[in-house]
Amino acid sequence: MQSPITQLEQIVLTTRSKTFLREISKWAFFFSIIGFIGIAFLLIGAILIGTVYAPMLNMIAQQQGAPSISMGIMITYLVMGLLYFMPVFYLFKFSRKMKLALANKNDEILADALESLKSHYKFIGVLTIIMISLYVLLIGFSLVAGSLV
Template structure:
């Protein structure tokens, strides 16, 4: 016996749902702008570390026995800033398309908006799995090296 929900050919949004989606699009726009600014600050920090603060980091790296400390720090900040742009862009696109879909009452634009939201969370999810995996590898590596010393 088929499920009654799967028999629906369309899903309608009531006024409460539209109001919630309109408010969500405002908040996602706000967070997207903050994300773009954060990404810009990370890239600016990478440039500063690679140029102005490079001599200080090199001296510190030589004292600690870590070569290329300034370059590694700058690279980490630059890669973080560039990676952070991707999910923020998806969030920005969701906000923009959701506002447009609610204004024009266009189902295709609404579907595109939700596709952007799905892409945002998919990127964040995959990235989180990668980071957790790197943490686990780092802990295992530290335990192995620590037991050898």
């Protein structure tokens, strides 16, 4: 005997659900635009640090007896911008497709919108796991290095 869940072939969106999804798509669009602006600032910052501010940063580093740091900061900003692009792009795709799906009452576009949202959260989740792992490793190495001194 099949359970009621497996017999259910479609989900009906109520007017209230559509209103919530419409509002979610507006906020997702807002956050994606803010994300793209943030990425632009990261890339502009990377270019400025690599060119305009490089001599000043290198001079300060040499006075402190440290190696040049401008290239490291520039690469860090570039990597952060590149890593941030994909989740922001997925969020943008979700917002546009959700708005289109609700306007056209199209189930396929709705599924595509939800797939973009899934990809957004999957990317953020994997990135979070990687960052937590790096923090744990950094703390472990710090404790080992601190005990050797």
